[in-house]
Amino acid sequence: MTREDILKLARVVGLHSAVLLHIYDGREGALTDQELAELQRLERFAALVAAAEREKLTNWMWSLGYATGHGDTIEDLLDHLGTQIAEGLKIEMLTEREACAKVCETLRTSRREFSKLFYDACTASADSIRARGNK
Numbered sequence: 001m002t003r004e005d006i007l008k009l010a011r012v013v014g015l016h017s018a019v020l021l022h023i024y025d026g027r028e029g030a031l032t033d034q035e036l037a038e039l040q041r042l043e044r045f046a047a048l049v050a051a052a053e054r055e056k057l058t059n060w061m062w063s064l065g066y067a068t069g070h071g072d073t074i075e076d077l078l079d080h081l082g083t084q085i086a087e088g089l090k091i092e093m094l095t096e097r098e099a100c101a102k103v104c105e106t107l108r109t110s111r112r113e114f115s116k117l118f119y120d121a122c123t124a125s126a127d128s129i130r131a132r133g134n135k
Contacts, residue, residue, distance in 0.1 A: 101126040
C-alpha cells in the first residue's frame with residue numbers, strides 16, 4: 001500500500017487528523033514533527049494489517065497444498081495461485097483426455113469381433129480425443 005492509499009482509507013473511515021487535513025485540504029507548509037510521527041504510525045499500522053492479511057492468504061494456500069512462491073503482496077500470491085490452478089487444471093484435462101482415449105482403444109481391442117466400422121470408429125475417437133489438446 002502506498003502512503004496515498006493509506007491516507008485515503010484513513011479518511012474513508014473517519015480519521016480526520018491534522019495529517020489528513022494537511023494532505024487533502026491543501027494546507028501549506030511542511031508537516032510538523034508530531035504530524036510526521038502520526039503519519040508514520042498510520043503507515044506502520046497499515047503495514048501490520050497488510051502483513052496479517054498476507055499471512056492468512058499464505059496459510060490458506062498452504063492448507064490446500066499450493067506453494068506461495070515469493071509473494072510479497074496479496075496480488076503476487078493470487079497471481080501465483082492462479083498460475084498453479086491453471087497448471088493443475090491443464091494436467092487434469094490432459095489426464096482425463098488420455099483416459100477417454102484409452103477407453104476407446106480398450107473397446108476397439110476387446111471387441112475385435114465387431115465390424116471394421118466399429119474398430120475404425122474407436123480408433124478415430126481415440127485419435128480425435130488426443131488431438132483436441134493440439135489445437
